[in-house]
Structure formats: structure tokens, C-alpha cells
Amino acid sequence: MPVRRAQRFICGRRTLVPDALVRTVLSLAADDAYAYTREDMFATLVCTIEVHKGPVHYGAALNLRGPEAGTLWALWRDGGGPSAVLEIPDCPAGREVDSPCSEFEGHSGGHSWELDDPPRIATAFPLRRQAWT
Numbered sequence: 724m725p726v727r728r729a730q731r732f733i734c735g736r737r738t739l740v741p742d743a744l745v746r747t748v749l750s751l752a753a754d755d756a757y758a759y760t761r762e763d764m765f766a767t768l769v770c771t772i773e774v775h776k777g778p779v780h781y782g783a784a785l786n787l788r789g790p791e792a793g794t795l796w797a798l799w800r801d802g803g804g805p806s807a808v809l810e811i812p813d814c815p816a817g818r819e820v821d822s823p824c825s826e827f828e829g830h831s832g833g834h835s836w837e838l839d840d841p842p843r844i845a846t847a848f849p850l851r852r853q854a855w856t
Contacts, residue, residue, distance in 0.1 A: 731833050734770040735841040736780045736801070744805045748784045748795050751808060757788045768797050768805060771825070773832025774841075781827070784808060796827055 745761055752759045768782025778801040785795040793812045797805040814824035816834050824834040832838070 731838050732774050732841045733838045734772055734774050734780060736770040738768050738780075738782070738799050738804060740764065740766060740768060740784065740797075741804055744784065744797060744808070747808050748797070751795060751810065752785055752787060759785065768799065771835065771838075772830050773838055775831060781830075783825075794827060 745764060748764060749759055749761070764785045765783055768780075768784065770780035770782055772781055780799050780801075781796050782799070782805075783794050784797045784805075787793055787795065787810070791812070793810055796809050796811050798807045798809065799805045811827035811829075814826045814828050814830060814834065816824040817836065822836060824830075824836065826835055
């Protein structure tokens, strides 16, 4: 009888990309060789590392072009918006078999091909309380 392995999931936390983050990312990505626009960025940040206990989440904001280019990752805490942007090299795992991990170098948890989306979407966006009259 085959042994059933436990399914592993990405964190799945999401946050919107505010205009200030767009400006920051595009200024960091400014390069003579490549031109980036808002359309090159992800519209929503999704924490794709394996489910974790910490309050800090990582979401790819912009995949940089070129060999060994890396990705600009935005960081945010539970209950808040993006607070930092880091350029981090891509995870080297899987490159030798032409199926690279889509996370950043040194990420915690499993590689992207080992993880599934959560069975239900994690809290997507903080909702404002509204008084109904």
C-alpha cells in the first residue's frame, strides 16, 4: 500500500500593491538595458513561501530581466501594507533540470514545485470596518 505524503502549501497571504510601492520598485529596477512599467509588476503580492508562523510575508513584485537578474521582493507584516523592497537572487534549486524554484535564494520551507496553493485563499485583503446605518 503506498504511503500518502502530507500535502504542503504556500502561505497564500495577499496584499495589494500601493502606488508608493510601484514607484519604489520601478525606481529600483531602472536600468539602461531594460525598461520596466507598471504592467511588468504583479498586481497583487502573494506570499508564496511555505506556510510559516512568522508575521513577515514575502511577495514577488517584479521579475527582473536578464541572466542571473533575480527578483524584487516586497515584504509586509500581518495587518500592514508593504514596508520594504529587496532585490534577492533566485533560488538555484532545479536549474540543472530546467525546472527552477520560483522562490528567492535562501528561502525557508520547500521549493515551489513541492508546494500547492492552499485549499482556500488565506485572508486576502484587510477589510475596513464600516458602520451600516
